[in-house]
Structures are given as structure tokens and as C-alpha cells.
Amino acid sequence: MAARILLIDDEPNVLSSLRRALTGQGCEILLAGSGPEALDILAQTEVAVIICDQRLPGMSGPQILAESIKLRPDAIRIALTQHADLKIAQRSINEGRVSHFLLKPWDNQHLRTVVREGVRRYELQQEIRRLHEVTSRQRDDLQQWSRLLERKVLERTEALHTAHEEMLDALVLALDSREHRTGGHSRRVAVYCLYLALEVGLAPEKLEDLYRGALLHDIGKIGVPDTVLLKPGSLSEKERTIIEQHVVIGHRVLQGIGYLKHALAIPRYHHERFDGTGYVERFAGTAIPLEARIFAVVDVYDALRSHRPYKDAMPHDQAFAIIADEAGTHFDPAIASTFLRIAKETWDSLARSAAKVNRFDRALAACGRIRADTRPRERSAAA
Ligand SMILES: [Fe+2]
Numbered sequence: 001m002a003a004r005i006l007l008i009d010d011e012p013n014v015l016s017s018l019r020r021a022l023t024g025q026g027c028e029i030l031l032a033g034s035g036p037e038a039l040d041i042l043a044q045t046e047v048a049v050i051i052c053d054q055r056l057p058g059m060s061g062p063q064i065l066a067e068s069i070k071l072r073p074d075a076i077r078i079a080l081t082q083h084a085d086l087k088i089a090q091r092s093i094n095e096g097r098v099s100h101f102l103l104k105p106w107d108n109q110h111l112r113t114v115v116r117e118g119v120r121r122y123e124l125q126q127e128i129r130r131l132h133e134v135t136s137r138q139r140d141d142l143q144q145w146s147r148l149l150e151r152k153v154l155e156r157t158e159a160l161h162t163a164h165e166e167m168l169d170a171l172v173l174a175l176d177s178r179e180h181r182t183g184g185h186s187r188r189v190a191v192y193c194l195y196l197a198l199e200v201g202l203a204p205e206k207l208e209d210l211y212r213g214a215l216l217h218d219i220g221k222i223g224v225p226d227t228v229l230l231k232p233g234s235l236s237e238k239e240r241t242i243i244e245q246h247v248v249i250g251h252r253v254l255q256g257i258g259y260l261k262h263a264l265a266i267p268r269y270h271h272e273r274f275d276g277t278g279y280v281e282r283f284a285g286t287a288i289p290l291e292a293r294i295f296a297v298v299d300v301y302d303a304l305r306s307h308r309p310y311k312d313a314m315p316h317d318q319a320f321a322i323i324a325d326e327a328g329t330h331f332d333p334a335i336a337s338t339f340l341r342i343a344k345e346t347w348d349s350l351a352r353s354a355a356k357v358n359r360f361d362r363a364l365a366a367c368g369r370i371r372a373d374t375r376p377r378e379r380s381a382a383a
Helices: 013-022 033-046 061-071 088-097 108-180 183-201 204-215 219-223 237-244 246-257 265-269 288-304 316-325 333-341 346-355 360-366
Strands: 004-008 028-033 050-054 076-081 098-105
Touching: 004 013, 013 028, 013 033, 013 108, 028 033, 033 050, 033 061, 050 108, 061 076, 061 088, 061 246, 076 088, 076 108, 076 204, 108 204, 108 219, 108 333, 183 237, 183 288, 183 316, 183 333, 183 346, 183 360, 204 288, 204 360, 219 246, 219 333, 237 246, 246 265, 265 288, 288 316, 288 333, 316 333, 316 346, 346 360
Parallel strands: 004 028, 004 050, 050 076, 076 098
Antiparallel strands: none
16 A cells, blocks of 8 residues: 655645645655644555644644654654744654654655655554564463463373372272272371371371372282182181282382372282381381381271171270280380370261262362362372
């Protein structure tokens, strides 16, 4: 589209001369005989260059140019004047952002050069503005894509995380059913263990690994033959050694799985005893990882309270008495003491909730907590 030049002067002869001088320059020429007429044109039309006489009746040249800025801020403004009047020049430059002065009578060649230069500058400005807009739009698009991608990654990570949890839970239920006929022991001890860990004050970022470790504590029994694992009556020395190996097998199975490598403490050390007489490492006191010391208490409690083909479920008070009795020998006394402060109703309620819990966030909810900041430091995406 041809650039538009607006010529403003109250003398028709001047307007005609200017138009004649600029005709054939590839521009569209618009004429205005007064300030209001010029502003009317500017309000409706985009203009590249404005040439305005400085002495006009009514609105003066500097006034018209100052008003034109509001309508067409990018237009190039040229002042046309009879005399080199310093005051008018100052006002035109300050208020009208005039970039060039033309003295009457003008030289046509010079006029054309000045106008051509003005159009070039105007078009350059427009191009810069257009590029700015394109860049800004592209930046917005990029930010939008980046946010979308981030959301997708989070969704996929969460889906993967849930799939892992559900798969583990199903595996553990199957293992539980093999040994205990009725599943549920692992889910219960995982929820009990989480509750006790919260009471003990285990670091929040360790809770999910603790939950997984508790759920998988006996995963190593997968490597113990049925003839030994399900044997009724007492075990021989050799059979006991085979059974004890489940902590080693469990550790070996889990350490090869990326997202479980931080959940090994319970599967590996849950049969250690505080006095160092457990198996298989015979660690004592705080040499046993805290998670395993917490777990040992709830594992025994649940075993005591559960019905087995060879024994009845023990009443709560009796189970509590055994835990209290073994504080300092089997159990960490501080953890046993925390455990014993928790009411029977709480353990019963946790046992009921555990039957429906197959994920960490649900286990937390069963303990009256929310996930909040308990997630382990972003391992799940890579796992
Ligand atoms: Fe075990």
C-alpha cells in the first residue's frame, strides 16, 4: 500500500504546489486546510508523514502537531514555516515532536528528499513494531506450550506413580494370601507403620519410602519354598535359616528396581532386634535403621492380633502387654513407648481403613494427613 502524506496549510496555492512537487513519488497525497480538518483525516486514516504549516488561523501548527501525536504516534512530523521563528521551532520540536523544518519557499528536490526519508523512517518503525508483536506473540505461544508440556509431564508422572503403587499393592496382596490365606496383613502394617512414623516424627520426605518398604517387607518370601513357608508346626534349624533368608532375598529383589531402592530398610532389617539378637545382620540399637525399628513394633502387634490356623487372635490389651514387655529387648523402647500411648480405638480404626488403602496418599488420609510435602524428592519421574 502506498504511504500517505498529509499536507496542512490554509493557503490553497501552497497545498497545490506541495502536491505537485510530491506527485509521482509513489505516495498518496491528502490535503487539509485547517487543524480540525487535518485531525478528522488523521482520526480515520493511517498517515506516514505530516507536513504542517506553522501559522494557521484557529489551531496553530504546533497545536495541530501535538494533537496528531495522540492519533498517529508513529507518523513523521515536518514543520513548514515562512520564517525561521525560534519560538515556533521550539514549540514544534517539544510539543509536536517535529523531526524536520522546511522553509518557504522550499526547494522541490529537497522537499522530496525529506519526505522520502520520512516515509522510510516511518516504514522502518512500523516494521520494528511488527517484529516486536511477532516476537511477543511467539514468546506467549512458547510459554503456553511450555506450561502445557509441564502439565502433561506431571500428569504422566502421576499416572506412572499410581500404576507402580497399584501394581505393588496387588503383588503384596497375592503374597499375603499365599501365607495367611486372607490378605490384608501387609496393607495393615503399612498403614500402622505410617501412623507410628508420623507420631515418632520421621522426616516427611521419608514417609513414602517407609510406606512402600512396610508394604513390601516380606517380599523375599517369594523365594521361600511352600514346604517351608507353609509348614505347620515347628521348624528345623535348617528350615529356620531358609526362612530367615527372606530378608536377604527381599533386599536383592528390590535393589534392582529404581523407584524402590530407597525403600529397602524395612525389607532388609525388619527382623533385627534392639538387643542385637535378631537376624540376619544382628544389628543392635540405633544401628538398625529407624524405619525398621518403627516397623518391628507394628509387625509384631499385627501378628499377635491376627487369627492364624494355629492360633486365635490375641486381645488388644494382651498384645500391648507383650510389646511393653519387649521394649528394650526386641523393640526400641522410645518407639515402643510412643506406640503404647496410642489408643486401641485408633489401631482398630486404622485396621478398618487399611482394607481399602492401595496407595500412599490414601494411607496418609487414613492417618488423618494429606500428601502435602511428603513426596520424596522428584525421583518418581525417572523411576
Ligand atoms: Fe518378615
